[in-house]
Amino acid sequence: MKKLFSLILAVCLVLSMASFASAEEKTLPTFDQIVLGENTDLTAKIHFAYHRTDIPDKLNGYVAEFRKIYPNVEIEYELITDYAENALMRVDNTDWTIMGIPTVQKDELSKYFVPLGSLDTLSGQYNFMSSWSFDGVCYGIPSTGNANGVLYNKRIFAEAGITELPKTPEEFIAALKAVKEKTDAIPLYTNYAAGWTMGAWDAYIGVAATGKDTYMNQDLPHAKDPFADQGNSTGPYAVYKILYDAAAEGLIEEDYTTTDWEGCKPMLNNGQIACMVLGSWAFTQMRDAEGGQHPEDVGYMAFPITIDGKQYAPAGGDYNFGINAKASYEEKLASMYYLKWLTHESGFAFSEGGVPIDKKGAYPDLYAAFDGIDMLSDADALPGEETLLSELNAESELNFNNGGNTKVQEIVEHGFNHDKSFDDIMADWNTAWSEAQTSLKVEVK
Amino acid sequence: MSFVRTVQPDLRKKRINWQKAAVIVLFAAVPLFLLILFTYIPFGKMIQFSFYNMSYTKNKGFVGLDNYLKVFTKPEYVDAMLLSLYYMAGAVVQLALALFFASVLSLERIRGSGVFKAVLFFPFLVNGIAIGYIFKYFYTRGFVLDSVLQGIGIPLEALPYWLRDQRINNWSLVFTSVWKYCGQNMVLFIGAIASIDPTLYEAATIDGANRWQQFKAIILPGIKTVFMLNLILSITGSLSAFEPAYVVGSMGANGTATFFIKIHQMAHVSQKVGQACAMAMVLMALILIFTVAQRLFFRYVMKDSESTFNAKANKAKALW
Numbered sequence: 121m122k123k124l125f126s127l128i129l130a131v132c133l134v135l136s137m138a139s140f141a142s143a144e145e146k147t148l149p150t151f152d153q154i155v156l157g158e159n160t161d162l163t164a165k166i167h168f169a170y171h172r173t174d175i176p177d178k179l180n181g182y183v184a185e186f187r188k189i190y191p192n193v194e195i196e197y198e199l200i201t202d203y204a205e206n207a208l209m210r211v212d213n214t215d216w217t218i219m220g221i222p223t224v225q226k227d228e229l230s231k232y233f234v235p236l237g238s239l240d241t242l243s244g245q246y247n248f249m250s251s252w253s254f255d256g257v258c259y260g261i262p263s264t265g266n267a268n269g270v271l272y273n274k275r276i277f278a279e280a281g282i283t284e285l286p287k288t289p290e291e292f293i294a295a296l297k298a299v300k301e302k303t304d305a306i307p308l309y310t311n312y313a314a315g316w317t318m319g320a321w322d323a324y325i326g327v328a329a330t331g332k333d334t335y336m337n338q339d340l341p342h343a344k345d346p347f348a349d350q351g352n353s354t355g356p357y358a359v360y361k362i363l364y365d366a367a368a369e370g371l372i373e374e375d376y377t378t379t380d381w382e383g384c385k386p387m388l389n390n391g392q393i394a395c396m397v398l399g400s401w402a403f404t405q406m407r408d409a410e411g412g413q414h415p416e417d418v419g420y421m422a423f424p425i426t427i428d429g430k431q432y433a434p435a436g437g438d439y440n441f442g443i444n445a446k447a448s449y450e451e452k453l454a455s456m457y458y459l460k461w462l463t464h465e466s467g468f469a470f471s472e473g474g475v476p477i478d479k480k481g482a483y484p485d486l487y488a489a490f491d492g493i494d495m496l497s498d499a500d501a502l503p504g505e506e507t508l509l510s511e512l513n514a515e516s517e518l519n520f521n522n523g524g525n526t527k528v529q530e531i532v533e534h535g536f537n538h539d540k541s542f543d544d545i546m547a548d549w550n551t552a553w554s555e556a557q558t559s560l561k562v563e564v565k
Numbered sequence: 566m567s568f569v570r571t572v573q574p575d576l577r578k579k580r581i582n583w584q585k586a587a588v589i590v591l592f593a594a595v596p597l598f599l600l601i602l603f604t605y606i607p608f609g610k611m612i613q614f615s616f617y618n619m620s621y622t623k624n625k626g627f628v629g630l631d632n633y634l635k636v637f638t639k640p641e642y643v644d645a646m647l648l649s650l651y652y653m654a655g656a657v658v659q660l661a662l663a664l665f666f667a668s669v670l671s672l673e674r675i676r677g678s679g680v681f682k683a684v685l686f687f688p689f690l691v692n693g694i695a696i697g698y699i700f701k702y703f704y705t706r707g708f709v710l711d712s713v714l715q716g717i718g719i720p721l722e723a724l725p726y727w728l729r730d731q732r733i734n735n736w737s738l739v740f741t742s743v744w745k746y747c748g749q750n751m752v753l754f755i756g757a758i759a760s761i762d763p764t765l766y767e768a769a770t771i772d773g774a775n776r777w778q779q780f781k782a783i784i785l786p787g788i789k790t791v792f793m794l795n796l797i798l799s800i801t802g803s804l805s806a807f808e809p810a811y812v813v814g815s816m817g818a819n820g821t822a823t824f825f826i827k828i829h830q831m832a833h834v835s836q837k838v839g840q841a842c843a844m845a846m847v848l849m850a851l852i853l854i855f856t857v858a859q860r861l862f863f864r865y866v867m868k869d870s871e872s873t874f875n876a877k878a879n880k881a882k883a884l885w
Contacts (some may be wrong), residue, residue: 198840
């Protein structure tokens with residue numbers, strides 16, 4: 121009996137060592153080591169869970185193209201309407217091979233997803249790799265990216281004699297003045313009445329105003345007097361100062377209290393409006409606006425703040441693709457090849473009007489003016505401080521990027537009515553912010 | 566026979582009582598249950614929340630009267646409360662107009678008075694949000710109001726920006742509220758006036774009283790109760806004005822944020838539920854104070870006018 125046991129034990133040991141050895145042999149290459157056109161005899165079946173229910177034909181077209189190189193890889197898309205919830209419930213299952221990464225905890229990424237390579241290596245070749253990385257390892261690659269800047273009308277800018285796009289607040293105000301003098305267009309349309317369009321200005325106080333991806337979620341909660349004048353036309357102060365100055369100098373729409381969001385779209389398109397400060401998502405809406413005669417005139421530029429000679433654009437990846445850690449070796453490898461093909465060969469990001477993920481990839485026309493501009497996405501809050509910004513937002517009642525539209529509307533009012541100086545407004549904000557920091561016992565650095 | 570007689574009424578009496586009790590309990594139970602569940606329990610919770618620093622998901626502890634102190638010490642809340650004065654002034658104008666239309670339409674035999682009543686009452690039937698959008702376009706630069714005023718010869722440059730100019734924008738909003746509720750007040754007044762005995766007018770006419778004297782001596786005392794009701798509803802309505810400032814004034818932008826809008830922003834944007842509950846409690850207290858004050862005020866004023874009316878009536882009787 122004892123012999124039998126020891127025999128079984130020995131067999132087990134040998135087997136486990138053997139399996140260990142075979143796993144060692146079959147280590148997955150990292151994403152950057154994948155070369156398309158190798159291993160074309162690969163046989164696997166991939167189940168791809170994704171949220172884009174609007175484009176099944178486009179996605180199946182990609183599959184057909186990919187199978188010209190890898191004929192034995194079968195790919196089946198499952199397009200899900202309530203994706204975010206559905207994916208979160210299924211992330212621990214084995215019924216998918218690739219999925220758009222849902223909102224899992226970052227320290228659990230390695231449990232569900234295959235590591236794609238180190239953040240250092242991959243972020244040298246691809247944009248927005250940090251959003252689903254943990255401890256310097258990437259677990260997902262974005263499908264496409266978005267960047268925030270300023271919408272403008274190219275024809276009006278040309279008519280106003282603006283040959284170079286403004287890069288600083290001073291240049292921007294000068295450009296608005298030129299538009300007012302030389303054309304009939306409204307230089308800067310605030311969309312004051314809609315409210316949320318004013319809150320959209322908050323999106324620029326992080327990366328665009330400071331050049332730091334850590335500013336919004338890590339630095340701002342601990343900052344002392346974050347809205348004070350930096351003296352060099354950067355920082356949150358400079359962002360809102362543009363709006364105040366534009367209102368004070370009559371460079372905005374005449375009757376801002378009765379603006380109409382739907383009505384403004386063809387106005388930008390037709391050259392009745394020169395500029396609007398909105399995210400890149402608004403670009404296609406303005407270009408394709410009903411009643412718009414000149415879609416070719418709609419342009420997009422970076423926010424006019426320059427930090428040490430460089431402009432930055434707040435940007436972010438869309439859904440990231442991750443590969444199931446529980447899939448077989450062949451499935452994982454085939455998935456790697458398919459994701460590589462999607463990123464480099466499909467032209468998906470380009471056709472969606474997004475920022476390319478492959479750093480060598482082409483930008484759609486929309487980002488023509490973003491050449492040489494660094495795109496950064498906001499870094500996450502530090503561990504243990506995930507809710508700090510939202511608590512400070514509520515306590516100070518300023519609500520940055522969180523529906524705090526009233527405070528931005530007030531900038532327009534005070535600017536236009538000349539009844540409160542911009543420095544006084546910012547001083548009030550600083551007071552509110554530091555009182556909130558005190559009452560929440562936040563360490564101020 | 567006598568035995569039966571003495572027993573039967575007793576039985577019947579008992580049966581009726583049981584039925585009555587059962588019916589009362591059954592009928593009262595449902596509304597009482599709903600009232601307690603949806604009014605008193607939430608109200609009790611609101612009082613409780615107003616002493617805490619809490620959001621929808623997090624309770625950060627008991628803070629005593631801090632929330633209440635903030636309501637009275639932060640200047641923006643006091644300013645918001647003072648905005649109610651615009652709406653109260655509007656309420657007075659609204660009642661005067663309604664009373665005027667009601668008296669004219671009841672006293673005079675005007676051709677097509679039914680059409681006038683319908684036209685004046687119509688705004689009350691329109692949804693408040695729809696009225697908001699109507700007036701948004703009404704006040705937009707160069708739109709309805711400006712075109713009409715230009716039509717009568719006022720140049721556009723001489724016209725103010727109805728919503729942008731902070732000196733008049735609250736009056737613009739108050740006007741929308743007067744426009745909506747004037748017709749409703751008028752209909753209530755007409756109803757009250759109709760209940761006055763018409764022979765009184767006849768008698769007064771024979772006595773040689775003119776229209777104004779009739780209005781003062783007959784109509785006004787006759788509609789006292791309805792007048793009081795309208796006044797209290799209008800004043801308390803002014804304290805909790807919301808729709809005009811929210812829809813026409815772009816969610817209370819440009820200095821039109823009433824106290825009610827501040828509560829809404831506190832609860833739904835900043836998510837400070839405790840603070841918002843305290844503000845709601847203060848608003849309720851204000852409404853109570855105003856209602857009681859009005860009742861007391863009119864008890865004395867109306868008593869006087871009633872006694873003078875009675876005195877005059879007695880005098881008239883004596884003369885007769």
